[in-house]
Amino acid sequence: MPSNEEEMVVTPWTVSGKIDYSRLIEEFGTQPLTDDILKRIEKHAGQLHLQLRRGLFFSHRDLDWILDLYEADRRFVLYTGRGPSGPVHIGHLVPWIFTKHLQDIFGSKLYFQMTDDEKFLIHPEFNLETPTRFAYDNALDVIAAGFDPAKTKIIMDVESAGTLYKIAVKIAKRITFSTVKASFGFTDSSNIGIIFFPAIQAVPCFLETELTGENVPCLIPAAIDQDPYWRVARDVAPKLGYFKPAQIHCKFLPGLGKGGKMSASLPETCIFTTDTPEDAEKKIKNAFTGGKPTVEEQRRLGADPTICPIYYYEYYLFEEDDKKLKETFDKCKSGCLLCGEHKAKLAEKVQRFLKDHQKKREKAKNVLDEFLYKSN
């Protein structure tokens, strides 16, 4: 019997234990990303994005159908989002980088939802201003990710309620308490705001259709933990005459500690987008690795990159070149590359990335207003 520490839990509010992604595909009833689908995407993209090549995005629902439509000259919109409960870290950027890539290749409009209402409703200590403040702050990171200003709208939930509520009540009318109890683990002690919230999170799936009167399909790139929301949205869609939203699911970026996804609640294991170069370097230097206790031992036995966050960051984000990545893997495994050296190399890449991101983040302040969805 697995210990509590190892038991896998993946819900929109808790991700813990050792994540078995194949089991998630089975349990959530999603589809694995097949070679056939990857080839179809490659045809449109020119080459496969690193996050697809390396299996960071690994599962989907109806992505083949979205591609069918696209190839038949039908447009679709993209939808992703963020629960603004704190500053953004590089783990959050992973699906945004991929979403920007999808926007580039398919020319799609993107709705990006900031769920300040959700974060207020689930954090007992938050007043409403706290997540809303984070929402505006985090939006700078979204913009810095490089989305097309002409095709991207950031929806601030509380500020946009004038539009969202009108559509949410239509969705909510079709969802019973039984359903959200089963899908999200709500109980009699759950507050009635968070019970209603799945209807709010479903709205952007159908927003383009509602606003234009044209039935526009929607593709959601997001981490797999958000899947219960889309299952509920998919159940409701046909009852309202909307298309079911399609999804493409990604894995979690690990934190700098031993195991577990990167989480702002453990700031020392997180690289925040606003970290100074010194902070980032220090956190990387203190990171857990797959290395051995002594240099001598590591030279002799090699290290284990498959459990090492330093290697994962190269793999998922910072080493685009597959050949170089393979070299790093081999050197690590053979004991040629010591953890200190690898950390220094990664720290340099991260610092370069942060410097660039922070510059874009600063510029984003000038265009934030253009990116905001304006509710009527």
Place this chain on the structure above:
Amino acid sequence: MPSNEEEMVVTPWTVSGKIDYSRLIEEFGTQPLTDDILKRIEKHAGQLHLQLRRGLFFSHRDLDWILDLYEADRRFVLYTGRGPSGPVHIGHLVPWIFTKHLQDIFGSKLYFQMTDDEKFLIHPEFNLETPTRFAYDNALDVIAAGFDPAKTKIIMDVESAGTLYKIAVKIAKRITFSTVKASFGFTDSSNIGIIFFPAIQAVPCFLETELTGENVPCLIPAAIDQDPYWRVARDVAPKLGYFKPAQIHCKFLPGLGKGGKMSASLPETCIFTTDTPEDAEKKIKNAFTGGKPTVEEQRRLGADPTICPIYYYEYYLFEEDDKKLKETFDKCKSGCLLCGEHKAKLAEKVQRFLKDHQKKREKAKNVLDEFLYKSN
């Protein structure tokens, strides 16, 4: 054991059986309107409104406290509303007439809520446009009731969600599913929209406080069936630093049939504000009365005004003069007044009332926009 027909049920969605108002005071835990409170109101009003003199308003919560504050030069706001699921009938007008009276004597601002969202969420067959259309139609009746345009705002729920949702999430965070289950009889099969709705109905209790930053008390004149909403709102208020909303509760106007409150679902027993003079007359002529089967019998034994809607309409709405009312009562009881004569007399009064109301209703179209609360 009482039959189903007789069993008293009073919830926001069902009022049936023989209503025992003393029992409601006890069950709902409200206070009876005492002579002391009536005297205090009389002092401010000059004379007691017929609906107070005759006990149509019969129960309250914290009305004495509202009067204390008013007498200490503190302002308070009024709040009442309507669930727009059909056309307005004269039963709906009863609390509005009284609310206008309160606005006249206390100079209070009024928030009038049109719960088009609620009616959409509870009527399986409604699309969202149906209750919203009724809301705008019913607003003409509200305006025709004579409220001060400078002091009255009609809140269309769906249209005003931009403001309402922001406040509703604060309220919702403090209300569990257990609470609404106990207060409204929600079950696992209830939809998540109606589960959230009590937070929306609570908003106008606190709207003036939210909008002005000044803690402004609120008095709600409404039929007693709405009480569960205010109980929930009162529980939450102190947790959010608001005053608990005070209430003054009225009884239900009976329909023209035998027993039961006037209900639009039985249109033949309803006098709608848009009825033609002929329709109104016809419905009154067909009404149930407290009369005897034959003229002879009635002359000999007299009729029973205490079970007669014709008499009730005089009592509650159409006979301001207590002396004349007493005469009618005595004549009816002694057999001097036959039901046909009384019906003709009432029909004439109702026709006069409708003619006047419909004229005001027509004029209301020109000022509707001024009365609407404009959400940000």
